[in-house]
Amino acid sequence: MRALDSATGLAEHVALALRDRIIGGALVPGQRLSEAKLAAELDISRNTLREVFRLLTRDGLLRHEPNRGVFVASPSMATILDIYRVRRLIEIPALTQAWPKHAAVDRMEAAVRIAEIAQNKPDWREVGSANMEFHTAIVALTDSPRLMDFFARIVAEMRLAFGLLGSPEELHAPYIGRNREILQLLQDGQGAKAAALLDDYLTISERNLMSAFARISRD
Amino acid sequence: MRALDSATGLAEHVALALRDRIIGGALVPGQRLSEAKLAAELDISRNTLREVFRLLTRDGLLRHEPNRGVFVASPSMATILDIYRVRRLIEIPALTQAWPKHAAVDRMEAAVRIAEIAQNKPDWREVGSANMEFHTAIVALTDSPRLMDFFARIVAEMRLAFGLLGSPEELHAPYIGRNREILQLLQDGQGAKAAALLDDYLTISERNLMSAFARISRD
DNA sequence: AAGAACAACATTGTTCAACAATAATGTGGA
């Protein structure tokens, strides 16, 4: 038997580890992942690795081509556009109709605080994580298990894109203060205004991502 | 080797078949699916069956409990509520901002026509399928691969709920004419009005489903 | 007789080795 895993599921455990390597940029987008090599490297059987692949494919981090293998997903401009369209569709109504005392508001507040602390270290990777958590908490305001599942996939894809782009400071730093404002408005019962601010945020963030993307595309 | 499969992937092929059995009601919601028995019955290996399970779990048709097995998902009222909330969130903006000459409009029209023909046979199961296709086409108006993926899962879960409820006539018949109207408004460039009509449709449909659900819950 | 401890039993989780099916690669001939 392998090492004792914390919860359940060796596959899920390994998937977590592989996800970090993908998001962390250790695996280049577009790169093919050989079943035999990776299975040996991760010290799991091919069958289990295949399950890991399926899990990560579901999250949009891997792409599976029949009889050819799996590849690290490579986000394109179309990917970014689609992601932000989805984010707009989900996050804005979530904020608009949110109940200011919803438990997820505490999650939002905690995320903002963590981001502010990490900003002073500074630890931009943690700022990025906290920012994602902030938006995940926004979706949690809906209490919709399906939306939360769906958004988790979106978050994974965004992290992949961020890791690909590097320069976490310029990608995450500008939004910490804005998140605090959004939170404040929501707590004051002004969900609509908070949503408007979020809309701005999404526009700016999307533009930033796209231009960073254009930059590396010229290489 | 097994029978020659049409496209690629024995697992996907079997998943299709199993999905039909689940949706068709051959498998009772909540029922546990034994790996050994099902693998023998479907004439595939346990490993492949496990992959099938994962595919259907992703679609929300199966529920996986670690070390206990997989079970046919059993939709609850909470499921229906969540599904309709998601449908509203996705379908209404899709229609509102749709381009009347989008290719998906043809899919909508084809779906309406098929439903009208099936209504006269009458073949209520086909009416149901056509109705689903109509709404799938609405989501396709967005050109968002992520939304389309997501909605496919929602559709699968709805079909499971419909199959569970039976009485396809009262569940599907009332909406054929309304779908035609929605299509007409969209083609006339009145996306907003079409969306308003769709909103009504969703309200009525949700209420119908819920009351049908309450009926069987009293058994 | 009721309930708890414990021993079978069954099922899922994971691995391994093998072969089939398909794609990628290399080689020879026109």
Place this chain on the structure above:
DNA sequence: TCCACATTATTGTTGAACAATGTTGTTCTT
């Protein structure tokens, strides 16, 4: 050079085996 064909590598699938966990049934105690 480029096509056809054999070779090789990789994925797809299987079956058997064992470990880990859950379930069930039995016995012992009170």
